[in-house]
Amino acid sequence: MNITIIGNGNMARGIGTRLVEGGHTVAIHAKDVTKGNELAAHLNTLTKTAGVTVAPIGSETDDIVIVATPYTEIENVAKEYDGLAGKIVVDITNPVDFNTFQLIPEPGQSGAQHVAELLPEAAVVKAFNTTLAGPLAAGNVEGKELDVFIAGDDGDAKMKVSEMVKSSGMRPVDVGPLANARHLEGFGLIQMAVQDQLGTQWMSALKFLG
Numbered sequence: 001m002n003i004t005i006i007g008n009g010n011m012a013r014g015i016g017t018r019l020v021e022g023g024h025t026v027a028i029h030a031k032d033v034t035k036g037n038e039l040a041a042h043l044n045t046l047t048k049t050a051g052v053t054v055a056p057i058g059s060e061t062d063d064i065v066i067v068a069t070p071y072t073e074i075e076n077v078a079k080e081y082d083g084l085a086g087k088i089v090v091d092i093t094n095p096v097d098f099n100t101f102q103l104i105p106e107p108g109q110s111g112a113q114h115v116a117e118l119l120p121e122a123a124v125v126k127a128f129n130t131t132l133a134g135p136l137a138a139g140n141v142e143g144k145e146l147d148v149f150i151a152g153d154d155g156d157a158k159m160k161v162s163e164m165v166k167s168s169g170m171r172p173v174d175v176g177p178l179a180n181a182r183h184l185e186g187f188g189l190i191q192m193a194v195q196d197q198l199g200t201q202w203m204s205a206l207k208f209l210g
């Protein structure tokens with residue numbers, strides 16, 4: 001698949017690593033081209049196909065666009081990139097107010113639904129928000145495959161994201177409609193809150209066993 005990642009931070013690196021190791025073609029869209037080139041160069045060391053480029057968004061060949069920016073940047077991203085219309089857009093964000101350490105959306109709402117409102121012509125799928133960047137880069141935790149929880153209202157889009165996840169060495173778990181993203185975002189918040197307690201240096205993973 002051809003996949004664009006917007007952002008060049010920890011999650012872009014972690015998800016990008018899994019994607020190139022799964023044989024996908026990745027385009028990094030970075031605000032800062034130098035940082036984008038650095039990430040692309042790193043990812044290209046992991047793939048024999050040299051499939052990582054730094055590119056503007058909107059290429060007709062993109063199957064999926066992963067927005068790997070802070071939640072608070074999503075409105076800017078939606079305004080800045082016309083190319084998101086008609087795409088499968090993966091929202092990986094944890095919409096957390098870091099002053100209060102509570103979720104930003106009102107109770108019963110989710111950041112993912114807000115993203116879908118901002119991008120009415122895209123098929124928005126929530127995924128990866130409970131999968132930490134370190135384990136993504138490593139590909140596993142203690143040898144166990146990573147679970148990637150996926151919520152969305154467009155069945156075809158969810159299936160395509162699931163295929164991307166599976167072919168990149170992880171297990172997709174469909175958790176239902178986009179409204180269920182609020183539960184994933186709650187899990188994401190709790191996962192962040194317990195990291196010090198766990199003492200695993202952010203190398204833990206949420207997974208269904210069995």
Ligand SMILES: NC(=O)c1ccc[n+]([C@@H]2O[C@H](COP(=O)([O-])OP(=O)(O)OC[C@H]3O[C@@H](n4cnc5c(N)ncnc54)[C@H](OP(=O)(O)O)[C@@H]3O)[C@@H](O)[C@H]2O)c1
Pocket residue numbers: 006007008009010011012029030031032035068069070071073076077092093094095128129130131132133134
């Ligand atoms: N880290 C994790 O383990 C983890 C796990 C699950 C979900 N998440 C979620 O994943 C998202 C990214 O997290 P992260 O840890 O990768 O953060 P990060 O390392 O801070 O990276 C954020 C990236 O977003 C870019 N960015 C900001 N505004 C942008 C814009 N308007 N257009 C394009 N790029 C923009 C930044 O570019 P500059 O560097 O140029 O500013 C940076 O590359 C967050 O929403 C977070 O909640 C993170």
